[in-house]
Amino acid sequence: MRVLLVDDERLARAELRRMLASHPGVQIVGEAANAAEAALQVAALQPDLLLLDVQMPGGSGFDLLAALDDAPEVIFTTAFDQYALQAFEASALDYLMKPIEPQRLASALERAAARLGMAPAPSSAPRKLFIRDGERCWFVKLEDIRLFESEGNYTRLYFDDARPLLARSLLQxxxxLDPQQFFRASRRHIVNLAAVRGIDNADGGGLTLRLDDMAVEVSRRRAAALKQLQDF
Known part of the structure; x- marks a missing residue:
């Protein structure tokens, strides 16, 4: 498992290196002292996992993840108090309290390895998205998102019972996205075809895609493209 250490404190990074030396399945591929440097390292090194400090000068760990198109697995390292950690626990984000205990580190690494499956991504498409909306955070697999809806320079994502806004445009x-799985139904919507439960004819020659909890209209121009998709 290829790991990138991200912490503004040199001694903290050195301590992580010391602790990780006892884990033969871990390869430390680099270090970064701030979010900007980490973004460059992620692009260049393609790590499987970030050990990521939350509070850093010039940009937090959350800022870093929000800027990445393809977020690796993450274990946050933090000195937050117990009240603040409730946000991590509610969002099922993995974290380690400083000073880090070896047993907790080992458990977190095992969970990260299980999530990764230690297999390469099947394509260059991102495996998941990191989303932060207010105090809530999510790591969401793309296949679990049933609808992307444009709201200006933002996009609203529909998955489970959540409807967060992502600070990226629908075009970005x-x-x-894999065009065989995600269909641009209109200027405002991209639909996960796996979430479509049926197709109805609409006025004006268009189509309507029925999802579990909503219906999405397909423009006439894109209706022809929908019919040409294979295995749909």
């Missing part, structure tokens, strides 16, 4: 997201 479309460029990273």
């Amino acid at each position: 997201l479309e460029q990273r």
